[in-house]
Structures are given as structure tokens and as C-alpha cells.
Amino acid sequence: MTYRDRLSGLNPRVLTRIDETQLEVDWIRSATAQQLLDLATDQLGLKPLTNVALPHQTALELGNLTRAELFNLLEPHFDSGTSTAKDLADQVQLCRAFANPRQVTREVANYxxxxxxxxxxxxxxxxxxxxxxxxxxxxxxxxxxxxxxxxxxxxxxxxxxxxxxxxxxxxxxxHLHENVIGEMRGNFRVPEPQGKGGKEKMDPLFNPFPGADVGQVPLSEKQAALRLFQVKSKTGSAKGGDGKRLGDQLIALEESYFADTYYVAIVGNTLRGHRSRGAVAKASPRTAILVGSSALNELTQSAVGAELLLRVYQRAFRTASEETGYxxxxxxxxxxxxxxxxxxxxxxxxxxxxxxxAVDGPSEEQDSRRQSKKTRRHKLE
DNA sequence: CGCAATCGATTTGCGAATTC
DNA sequence: GAATTCGCAAATCGATTGCG
Incomplete structure (x- = not known):
């Protein structure tokens, strides 16, 4: 039984996106370095480069180079006074990560x-x-x-x-983290719950993955397991009871979809001081809890995920600054x-x-005893 | 039906409680 | 006794609820 079989019956729009992202990641997994390079040069309107990529190099090997490594590789092929080599290095990384980089960068700027x-x-x-x-x-x-x-x-x-x-x-x-990572090849953004039923109740049509923000199709070496991520900016975000609640949701996802689950924080260089690790692990022992590069590596399936996010965001912030005039x-x-x-x-x-x-106002608006509406709930009772 | 109030989620910071 | 975890606070946002 494939991961895809277990998803039948889910919201068709979600399935469409999953199949789409599967094709996107399949392309990069099977492409050669030359094909990736051709894609990048073509998108920038440059002539194809023939003597950069090694004959047997894969697209993933090229695309997972750091920006500095890519730049060193490309720099000799362009005039030193221009920014072309830099732009192309960026574009290779963008094409590695996204099937449609232009659209993604525009949408991020719009957001x-x-x-x-x-x-x-x-x-x-x-x-x-x-x-x-x-x-x-x-x-x-x-x-x-x-x-x-x-x-x-x-x-x-x-x-x-x-x-x-x-x-x-x-x-x-x-929100940028969730949306941009969700756009990457092999990933999909878990849709926000629709309609009634609440955010925490699983529903194949309206809320198929409660507790997950981003999904990822299986790794080529573990085809059976869908991968589901709860993504936080930092480890401090969830506290106390949130951890147990999230853990309960994650283990439910594991059981429903035979999924591997991840509780990740983008920023953070150690698990020390993680506020909700304990509660999540207790409720869902098989969930992997990751921070920083370890988290990005799983989410982006590359070693340069953090660099890539920064690049996309900085461009968007600059564009937005210019276009809004704030x-x-x-x-x-x-x-x-x-x-x-x-x-x-x-x-x-x-x-x-x-x-x-800041404190003055008519007492009818400040004193619950003078508000004749209905009785309010109190914490203690 | 539209708008205001409310609920639940997120972030950081801090102090108390708990654990090793 | 130190390190970790928990719980509460303020702030924001988006969705839901409910009132006129």
C-alpha cells in the first residue's frame, strides 16, 4: 500500500496539490545538473552554459551547493563587472527549491x-x-x-x-515560513480548516491534517510514509498545555496516515530550553523534535534551506519597501x-x-454589573 | 446580512515550580 | 543548587459567533 492509497477520500483539492508537488520533486530527483542549470539560465534569459556542470552530476548535487560554492563555479563564465553570476547562483537555488520561483517570489512580496x-x-x-x-x-x-x-x-x-x-x-x-516552505518541491501547505468542526477535529474534507502546517511526500527511500510537520518560528512559541495538545494531534496523524511526524522550530541552535519538547514527546513519542538547520534540512531536503529562505524574504522585504513607500x-x-x-x-x-x-470611560462600558445583557462565564467555578 | 465581540492561535518575557 | 519546564502576562491576527 502506498502513501497515496491511504489518502483516498481526502479533499480533492488537497490531493491535487499533493500529486502536483510529487511531480515537482520527482523532476528534481531525476534531473541532471545540466538540466537544472539550463532551467535557471533560461529563466534569466541567458544563453545555456555547457562547461560548468559535470557530466554525471545530478541536479540535487548542484542545487544543494551553498550560494558561495555556486558563485565560485559560475563566476569565471561571466564578466566580473556584472551581477550575472550572482543572479544565476540565486536562480539555481531557487529552481532547486521551487517549481515556479517567479510566482513564489511575487506572491511573497504581495503578502x-x-x-x-x-x-x-x-x-x-x-x-x-x-x-x-x-x-x-x-x-x-x-x-x-x-x-x-x-x-x-x-x-x-x-x-x-x-x-x-x-x-x-x-x-x-x-506565516511566511509556513507558506514558502509549503511551496517547495515535494512539500504542500496544509490548508486551514474549513467551515465548522473546529481546528482540532480531523475531517477528511474540511480538516485532513489537524496539528500539521506543512506536509511532504515520502522520501525516495521510504515510500510508504507521508511526512507531516508542525512548524514554529522558535521553540518558545508553544507552552504548557499547548505541547500536549499538539502531541495528541501529531500521534493521531501518525495513526491515521501511517505518517512520520515532526515538531520543528526554524530558529534555534539547540534543543536546550525547549519549552514544549517534553509535553509533545510524552504525548507522541515517535515525533521527531528538531530545531534550526536540522529542522530546515528535513523541511527542504537540502543543506541550504536557511540561506534560501533568507534570500527569498530579503527580496520580498525590499520589494515591499519600494512598492509601498512605507x-x-x-x-x-x-x-x-x-x-x-x-x-x-x-x-x-x-x-x-x-x-x-486609557482608563476613563462610561461605567456602563467598564463594569460588568452594569451590563444587563446575559451572564458571563467566570474562570473560577 | 453586516459588523462587533469573542475565541483560540501565535510571539516574547518573566517568575515559580519541578526535576535531576 | 542548577537546569529545565510550566504557567501567566501582554500583544497581534483570523475565524467564528452573535446581535441588531
């Missing part, structure tokens, strides 16, 4: 741009977050003002804004002016002004 559009641009974006209750903490603002900002309103606002932006970027990067420091000046203006209006310093904005 980044969409998130940049949600970065703060006005003072009101700092005063309250996207959730109405997430009001900026005036006491932390005071600490920021005194301890970080030399009592400068301008600096205080810059620190506050950058904190907010970096929180958004954390979320952004986490200018952090200019916006911070405007936001600071707005805070100052509000303070002058109230005739006090801006910390006091914001303190009242």
Missing part, C-alpha cells in the same frame, strides 16, 4: 505588502490596536519615556511604534505631533493626557 499596509501610520493606531480593548498602556509609556527615551516624546513614540510593528512582523514571518521615521514624526497636540488640548503633559484616555 508582505499586504501586511505593511496594516502597519501603524497614525497616532490612533498606537492608541488602540485592532482589538478595541488593546489600548496602549500609559504606565509602560511612562517607563518608555523615562527609561528609554530621554524624556523625549518623539523617541517615545518611535519606540512604541517599532514595538507594534515588530509584533506584526513576528506574525508575518511565521517610511517609518516620517510617520513617527507625525504621530508624535498628534500626541503632543492632544496633550496641549487638555492642558497637561502627554503622559497624563493619555492616562485618562
Amino acid at each position: 508582505v505588502e499586504a501586511q505593511v499596509q496594516k502597519f501603524p501610520t497614525k497616532a490612533d493606531h498606537l492608541r488602540v490596536g485592532s482589538n478595541a480593548g488593546d489600548v496602549l498602556d500609559p504606565f509602560i509609556l511612562a517607563a518608555n519615556f523615562e527609561l528609554l527615551s530621554e524624556q523625549s516624546l518623539q523617541q517615545t513614540i518611535e519606540h512604541t511604534a517599532s514595538h507594534k510593528v515588530l509584533m506584526k512582523i513576528e506574525d508575518l514571518v511565521g 517610511r517609518f521615521s516620517e510617520l513617527a514624526v507625525n504621530m508624535a505631533a498628534d500626541f503632543e497636540e492632544r496633550a496641549n488640548l487638555h492642558g497637561t503633559d502627554f503622559l497624563s493626557a493619555w492616562l485618562h484616555d
Whole structure:
């Protein structure tokens, strides 16, 4: 019985993507180094290079070279004043990883741009977050003002804004990992659960792989086992009870699909201090728990996965910066002016002004006893 | 049906509890 | 006693729920 037989009955769109990614990885597994090189030169509109790849070298051998190694190989074939050798080295790695590099890089840039559009641009974006209750903490603002900002309103606002932006970027990067790794040859992004039933309940149509973010078709030496990954940015992400919950999900995936499961963190150079390793291992003993390069090697089936991600992301960030025109420091000046203006209006310093904005309100909106709706749940009982 | 509130997921940081 | 793990906090996002 092949891995594919065990998947029959799953959502047809998921199966289509799995079959597609199987073909994509089959190509690179069977291609020669020359074929990979030809693909890369063709995509850049360059003439084919005939005397770079060794006759019996495979595409994987060439594609798994580091960027520096590739560059050294290619550099003698181009004029030293141009960036062509570098571009081609990049393109070889991209073609090794993705079946459609151009589309992937464009989509990543689009995604980044969409998130940049949600970065703060006005003072009101700092005063309250996207959730109405997430009001900026005036006491932390005071600490920021005194301890970080030399009592400068301008600096205080810059620190506050950058904190907010970096929180958004954390979320952004986490999603990039899932989506970009899911696009690589042999991998597929596990679709978000659809419709009702919850995120944790397995359903062949609406939620076939609860607990996994990325799937991978089997290795050529172990054809029976689908590989399923729970991907985190760092080991600190899941804590306490999350580990047990994830472990329970992973072991359910192993049993349902005869799958090998992986609990991986992209960033991290040691398992020491892993917050949820224990809980996952206890609930799902056969799940491999990996961090850093060890994680990337499994996810990308290459030794240069981390390099590749950085390259794709940096390009996207630069493109997004140019295309959105988001200018952090200019916006911070405007936001600071707005805070100052509000303070002058109230005739006090801006910390006091914001303190009242952050805690004052009609008691009907602040006191559950005055909210006549329905009874609320309480933690203790 | 549309919008607001809520729920569950993610991140980091910190201190308490537990384990070796 | 040191190292590890657990649990809580604040912040964000997206999906679901529920109200008018």
C-alpha cells in the first residue's frame, strides 16, 4: 500500500496539490545538473552554459551547493563587472527549491505588502490596536519615556511604534515560513480548516491534517510514509498545555496516515530550553523534535534551506519597501505631533493626557454589573 | 446580512515550580 | 543548587459567533 492509497477520500483539492508537488520533486530527483542549470539560465534569459556542470552530476548535487560554492563555479563564465553570476547562483537555488520561483517570489512580496499596509501610520493606531480593548498602556509609556527615551516624546513614540510593528512582523514571518516552505518541491501547505468542526477535529474534507502546517511526500527511500510537520518560528512559541495538545494531534496523524511526524522550530541552535519538547514527546513519542538547520534540512531536503529562505524574504522585504513607500521615521514624526497636540488640548503633559484616555470611560462600558445583557462565564467555578 | 465581540492561535518575557 | 519546564502576562491576527 502506498502513501497515496491511504489518502483516498481526502479533499480533492488537497490531493491535487499533493500529486502536483510529487511531480515537482520527482523532476528534481531525476534531473541532471545540466538540466537544472539550463532551467535557471533560461529563466534569466541567458544563453545555456555547457562547461560548468559535470557530466554525471545530478541536479540535487548542484542545487544543494551553498550560494558561495555556486558563485565560485559560475563566476569565471561571466564578466566580473556584472551581477550575472550572482543572479544565476540565486536562480539555481531557487529552481532547486521551487517549481515556479517567479510566482513564489511575487506572491511573497504581495503578502508582505499586504501586511505593511496594516502597519501603524497614525497616532490612533498606537492608541488602540485592532482589538478595541488593546489600548496602549500609559504606565509602560511612562517607563518608555523615562527609561528609554530621554524624556523625549518623539523617541517615545518611535519606540512604541517599532514595538507594534515588530509584533506584526513576528506574525508575518511565521506565516511566511509556513507558506514558502509549503511551496517547495515535494512539500504542500496544509490548508486551514474549513467551515465548522473546529481546528482540532480531523475531517477528511474540511480538516485532513489537524496539528500539521506543512506536509511532504515520502522520501525516495521510504515510500510508504507521508511526512507531516508542525512548524514554529522558535521553540518558545508553544507552552504548557499547548505541547500536549499538539502531541495528541501529531500521534493521531501518525495513526491515521501511517505518517512520520515532526515538531520543528526554524530558529534555534539547540534543543536546550525547549519549552514544549517534553509535553509533545510524552504525548507522541515517535515525533521527531528538531530545531534550526536540522529542522530546515528535513523541511527542504537540502543543506541550504536557511540561506534560501533568507534570500527569498530579503527580496520580498525590499520589494515591499519600494512598492509601498512605507517610511517609518516620517510617520513617527507625525504621530508624535498628534500626541503632543492632544496633550496641549487638555492642558497637561502627554503622559497624563493619555492616562485618562486609557482608563476613563462610561461605567456602563467598564463594569460588568452594569451590563444587563446575559451572564458571563467566570474562570473560577 | 453586516459588523462587533469573542475565541483560540501565535510571539516574547518573566517568575515559580519541578526535576535531576 | 542548577537546569529545565510550566504557567501567566501582554500583544497581534483570523475565524467564528452573535446581535441588531
